[in-house]
Amino acid sequence: MWIAGRKEDATQISIATLAFTKSNVPSLYTTVLGLQVRHRLIDLSKASKEARASNELYMFYKIQRLRTLIEADEKVDIEQELNKIYKSIVKGVDATDRCQYSHVYQHFHQ
DSSP states (O other): OOOHHHHHHHHHHHHHHHHHHHHHHHHHHHHHEEEEHTTSSSSSHHHHHTTTEEEHEEEHHHHHHHHHHHHHHOOOOHHHHHHHHHHHHHHHHHHHHHHHHHHHHHHOOO
């Protein structure tokens, strides 16, 4: 019971820390998020929602989550997970390029 209470306290503090970091020290946001995912101080579904704000941050989250599973010796298909991450990165880069250069594409395809 005592240990469970400490874990809940740590989780509440980590949520406040993540919000503070995001607002006041954005350059450290990924570091804090990575530590929280690694030490399971944040609800993974909440971390996933936070991380979906950008493709880059979401990929960081997915890599940290995979790292945590591997370190905990949990059963995971590493090749399949890395393949998913790779495809998401490529898809994200393609979408970014399309948005960034959409005016050029439209100009040549009128």
